[in-house]
Amino acid sequence: MMRSKRFEKRAERPVNKDTFVQEDASLGLVVMDSPHDPKPGITVINGRITAIDGCAQEDFDTIDRYIAKHAINVESAAEAMAMDSVLLARMLVDINVPRAKLMWLMSGCTPAKLCEIVSHLNVVEMMMAMQKMRARQSPGNQAHVTNWRENPALMAADAAEAALRGFDELETTCRVARMAPFNALALLIGSQTPHGGVLTQCAVEEGLNLRLGLKGLTSYAETLSVYGTDEALRDGDDTPWSKGLLASAYASRGIKVRFTSGTGAETLMGYESGKSMLYLEARCLLLVKGSGAQGVQNGSISCIALPSALPGGVRAVLAENLMAASLGLEVASGNDAMSSHSDMRKTAKLMLQFLPGTDFITSGYSSMPRKDNMFGGGNFDADDMDDWLVIQRDMQVDAGMEPVTEKDVLEIRTKAARAMQTAFAKLGFPNITDEEVEAAVTSYASDDMPERDLAADIAAADAFLEGPLTALDVVAALDQAGFEDIAANVLAMQKVRIAGDYLQPAAVLDRDFETRSAFTDRNAYQGPGTGFRLCGEHWERLSAIPQARSAAEMVPQVAGNPGIRLQPIPVPAPPSEGEVVIAIGPAFAGKLDRVLCGLSHGEVLAALIEGIESKGMRARIIKIYHTADCGLLGFEGARLSGSGIAIGVQSKGTTVIQRRGLAPLNNLELFSQAPLLSREAYLQIGANAASHAMRRPPSPVPVKVDNMARLRLIVQAMLMHKREVSCIVPGKSAVEMQAFHDS
Numbered sequence: 001m002m003r004s005k006r007f008e009k010r011a012e013r014p015v016n017k018d019t020f021v022q023e024d025a026s027l028g029l030v031v032m033d034s035p036h037d038p039k040p041g042i043t044v045i046n047g048r049i050t051a052i053d054g055c056a057q058e059d060f061d062t063i064d065r066y067i068a069k070h071a072i073n074v075e076s077a078a079e080a081m082a083m084d085s086v087l088l089a090r091m092l093v094d095i096n097v098p099r100a101k102l103m104w105l106m107s108g109c110t111p112a113k114l115c116e117i118v119s120h121l122n123v124v125e126m127m128m129a130m131q132k133m134r135a136r137q138s139p140g141n142q143a144h145v146t147n148w149r150e151n152p153a154l155m156a157a158d159a160a161e162a163a164l165r166g167f168d169e170l171e172t173t174c175r176v177a178r179m180a181p182f183n184a185l186a187l188l189i190g191s192q193t194p195h196g197g198v199l200t201q202c203a204v205e206e207g208l209n210l211r212l213g214l215k216g217l218t219s220y221a222e223t224l225s226v227y228g229t230d231e232a233l234r235d236g237d238d239t240p241w242s243k244g245l246l247a248s249a250y251a252s253r254g255i256k257v258r259f260t261s262g263t264g265a266e267t268l269m270g271y272e273s274g275k276s277m278l279y280l281e282a283r284c285l286l287l288v289k290g291s292g293a294q295g296v297q298n299g300s301i302s303c304i305a306l307p308s309a310l311p312g313g314v315r316a317v318l319a320e321n322l323m324a325a326s327l328g329l330e331v332a333s334g335n336d337a338m339s340s341h342s343d344m345r346k347t348a349k350l351m352l353q354f355l356p357g358t359d360f361i362t363s364g365y366s367s368m369p370r371k372d373n374m375f376g377g378g379n380f381d382a383d384d385m386d387d388w389l390v391i392q393r394d395m396q397v398d399a400g401m402e403p404v405t406e407k408d409v410l411e412i413r414t415k416a417a418r419a420m421q422t423a424f425a426k427l428g429f430p431n432i433t434d435e436e437v438e439a440a441v442t443s444y445a446s447d448d449m450p451e452r453d454l455a456a457d458i459a460a461a462d463a464f465l466e467g468p469l470t471a472l473d474v475v476a477a478l479d480q481a482g483f484e485d486i487a488a489n490v491l492a493m494q495k496v497r498i499a500g501d502y503l504q505p506a507a508v509l510d511r512d513f514e515t516r517s518a519f520t521d522r523n524a525y526q527g528p529g530t531g532f533r534l535c536g537e538h539w540e541r542l543s544a545i546p547q548a549r550s551a552a553e554m555v556p557q558v559a560g561n562p563g564i565r566l567q568p569i570p571v572p573a574p575p576s577e578g579e580v581v582i583a584i585g586p587a588f589a590g591k592l593d594r595v596l597c598g599l600s601h602g603e604v605l606a607a608l609i610e611g612i613e614s615k616g617m618r619a620r621i622i623k624i625y626h627t628a629d630c631g632l633l634g635f636e637g638a639r640l641s642g643s644g645i646a647i648g649v650q651s652k653g654t655t656v657i658q659r660r661g662l663a664p665l666n667n668l669e670l671f672s673q674a675p676l677l678s679r680e681a682y683l684q685i686g687a688n689a690a691s692h693a694m695r696r697p698p699s700p701v702p703v704k705v706d707n708m709a710r711l712r713l714i715v716q717a718m719l720m721h722k723r724e725v726s727c728i729v730p731g732k733s734a735v736e737m738q739a740f741h742d743s
Helices: 005-010 062-071 074-082 085-093 099-106 111-118 123-133 152-164 177-191 206-214 230-235 240-252 265-269 277-290 313-326 343-354 382-395 406-427 434-442 454-466 471-480 484-499 536-543 601-613 630-640 679-693 709-726
Strands: 042-045 048-052 142-144 169-172 199-202 220-225 256-260 295-297 330-332 363-366 564-568 579-584 618-623 645-649 655-659 669-671 735-741
Touching: 042 074, 048 062, 048 074, 062 230, 062 240, 062 277, 074 099, 085 099, 085 111, 085 123, 099 123, 099 313, 111 277, 111 313, 123 313, 123 343, 152 169, 152 177, 152 406, 152 434, 169 177, 177 199, 177 206, 177 406, 177 454, 177 471, 177 484, 199 206, 199 220, 206 220, 206 240, 206 454, 220 240, 230 265, 240 256, 240 277, 256 277, 265 277, 265 709, 277 295, 277 313, 313 330, 313 343, 406 434, 406 471, 471 484, 564 601, 579 601, 579 630, 579 679, 601 618, 601 645, 601 679, 601 735, 618 630, 630 645, 630 655, 645 679, 655 679, 669 679
Parallel strands: 142 169, 142 363, 169 199, 220 256, 256 295, 295 330, 579 618, 579 645
Antiparallel strands: 042 048, 564 735, 618 735, 645 655, 655 669
């Protein structure tokens, strides 16, 4: 076939490594205006909402009930719902309509009404509206501060530099969950080194997160995830009421609360019910509003590669940001998770929030190199900081970052690392050496840091969490060692928690610990008009790019060759202590034939069985039909296993090792990134499961690191999981299988 060399060259461009898929509303592959979305509507009788968007009270699910009771303003509902949505959309853009008027009207809108309003706006108009509707007059930014080795000196130094660069909030997380107390401590000390007032959090499991806050180590939380369907919310192990209760628990202790939601999450989980991604996000935002949270981290967040694979996906992300702002919520507008291979496409997406300004332009700018980002790789990282600053200068825009000199950075990193070293010494924690401090000041990434005794750090972190020490002991240690200014700033952070001023909507602290919020720094912008509309045939031509494939092309309807045949065993042998159960999903070697890393289902089973048998144990294959959830596959397998140990394997390859008696969301080992597994990994997983059954220590599973895996395969993963969900047979009992490997 004759080829154009220009087309051949363009095919190698980074943007063509991204995934693009055609719309299919039946699979939830539509970002806005699904034919299955309900029409706006509301019924209010005697001050009570009895119908929302065509759904009567007797048919309400838990989300409808929560929204009806807590989230919609019945006093403004009649006026808002009766207004033409086009008129409300124009009011959002009109400079003559004040924000307060729109806040009143939007508070009375149902999810479908919110979606209908923003559907009339193009991205330029949404940016105009965002400029007016964001809660706080002055935009801000949040930074991620993590490192692979979880070195406390490096983390404190990175936190100090991020604070120096002007970030209002800093967020960390953990590679090893038990390091959370030390990571939170490093963030606290580092953040208060250049000046006071920077808010910090450690993104970990909710119970641990709250305990860190009670010790005074963190000042805000945004890990309270909500979803727009009952099924997805249950998979998230929560209800609307439990989320509201948890938000109250944080706020009662002076901890700022922001929820997390994002377009595409329900589709990714296989529970979107055919609704558009934006409609389900509107339900999430009303849950957030009804729970009394100050704001929301939204903008698709970790799911961003899914909506951006669809026509209009990035527009929908901006629409969800605007809806949140219009409900009076503080908006941390995504821009943190990897969204594209293309630098041009990433920047284009960013500009939708960068130019109009949001309360936090990113919900975590990677302040260190991407390889050290434990949140899955940053969209923009330390290498992009100069670009960010130049664009701010070019556009005369404040996007939450300030220029700094190398001299100032080195000085503040030195001070923070020394303060961390001193705090560890005074509090009896493992020694931070001078070599570590020196490396933390000048290092590029954690590869440059000396090795630490991780086991000793974990033991000390456990003791810190369980013991009596709090942030006040940190204050005393720093003050006694001559770091009076840092000690004063850390103490002031405890005082503002007691005052509670920064629990106001969209609150941050300035360097004098004064609160800037939707009350004290109220957005008073008002501003313009009409313009070009990309729609109809023109839009269809532009959106129909040749890279887009149908869902059937990505995951064929008929499985090819799984390399194995499974047949039910008529009379299964009784369970024995010498066995490990392999619990497979309902589509395994049926509607699906291979896992995301490319191995056939036969190859995966063969590797698992070989690993189990290498330890002298026997493998028993059981097919689970009533669930597609990885945790529940392992849970059910463990329940049926004679040894109490099972391996749960989703048909797309996600794998867990589970022990009987553990909760479904708890486990022995979880391998959540199926694309990064290999035959060697599955072989070791089998061996580890057998080791657990024999009460022997497991060995490390070889798993490579590839932050692009989600971006590259998120659509395929969703389609494969959707296929598996479609194979669920409610109430059907598990069946023991015999495997016949194809030659």
